[in-house]
Amino acid sequence: MSVSQAYHILFTAGLVWFAILIAVMLIKAIIGPGVTDRILAINMIGTMVICCILILSVLLDENYLTDVALIYAMISYIAVLILATVYIPANPKRKRFGEDVKREVEEGRRYVKEQRAEIRRKMEEEGFKGSTPPDMDGKEL
């Protein structure tokens, strides 16, 4: 078996595996709940198609397929950019729920701080029993 035949088999196996990965990613693009899942899936499909084209350009010994791969990379990049410009301003109540979420997170943190202060206060009242070794009961280190 010559080296070129071995390369042929190797690259064909790589192509087949890439095709399987692209099909699996397509299922994710259909299922994924939400906009961002689908855009991410399309971006990954684009990257894997670029890899397929590069392998093909070596397999078939054609030089111009690398130009095609470069165009494809550019098209997928510009697609994600323009979709972002469409989706980011599209929610007219964006300011509202952004502000609401910030407020909720601050309230949650304040609640956690209060709980911790309360627990510490209770431990101070009871004299730190159980949180120190038995021969030092009630005394802090």
Next chain:
Amino acid sequence: MLEWILFAVCALLLFAAMVSFTGAVIGAIRFGFVMNSMHAAGIGDTFGILCLVVCLILSIGPGLNMMKLLVILVFLWFNSPVSTHFLIQVEYFTNKELYRFSDRIAGSKTNETASGEEK
């Protein structure tokens, strides 16, 4: 003999690229949050494409096509982080239930979803 060594190195690099792309795809599917799956997709965009392009350069040899492959590599490395940056902004600005699990971590009752459900 030298050709077979080169072939072995190429096969190893291609196998590494396959493994990284498989990891990226599995990570993109299995994670529950989109931000984590974007982190997994970055593996394919950086390490997978590097291994693949180095394998192809070793099997082609020096010349004009090697420079074209390097141009593609640099272009992809430069533009994938920008795409990820904007995808995360899309996620932040369109997902109403982004903080729904910080409830369990902080142990508070105030982090309800925007529609008022309790978790």
Next chain:
Amino acid sequence: MKERFFKWFYGESDPMEHILDCAEVPDESREEWKYEEHEIEREISRRVHTQSVIRAERRGFYAFYLIIAVISCLMLIGVLLFTVSQLPRYGVENPRAKEVIERYVEKGLEETGAVNIVSGMILDYRAFDTLGESHVLFTALLCVMILLRLDEKNKRTRYENYYTVLADPYYDISTDPIMRIAATITLPSIFLFGIYILLNGQISPGGGFSGGAVMGAALIIYAAAFGFTVTDRVFTYRMSRCITFLSLAFYSFAKGYVFFTGANGIPNGVPKGTPGAVLSGGLILPLDIAVGMVVACTMFGFYSLFRRGSIGGE
């Protein structure tokens, strides 16, 4: 340093706390007030305006124009159908199956001078079809302009009560510094790549359409990254009109000259050059450039029209 790290680790400090502070929040109360005041006025003016427009549309010169347009369309359809019925049928006796293909494949290189036979076919043997395709692009841009362009009629009703993207820096992503840096570094290369594809139409796959698409994509990235105010200084409506018209006119006149001399048996003075060089293939290179210009202007025109309703910011 350790204290700062443990503060972040236990959740007491948030590094993303002040990330939205410098963005101006839109004034919501003022928007609602504008909506209430103009709502009734808008309804009244819209109804009156459309009634008067409808009444004016159905009399006078406009009615005559409609009738003539319908009649001329029907006549054109009849002429084309008659011509198509006179062509030879599908089958093995069709000259397209036997003679034409052999002639293109065997003598394509000598007669056109292009190594890429596909480019030689669409821009030398079948240049009339490519002319029609360029005109189709131009017509598509005109149709989209008719439907989406903002006039005085629909400017008030369409954009007044929504959060306009242009006037609101809170929502506009062209203020993002990452976008600007990425565009500054990659756009010159992308534009050069588009020009490279254009000039290589006769040597390797590429040509006018794909090169024009890449250049249009580069213009779109520029408009999305830096905003429309900067792009309007370069790419105005008048420039878009001039470029498309001059390209199509040059294409028509050049190919008309070649058809005229070819039909009458006179040799035309277009040099063929050596196949494989950039300056080869006769008229293929200038026609590629013309087609590429039309495609780039059309693509950017579509993006601009869909985004804000006008090409040059008028």
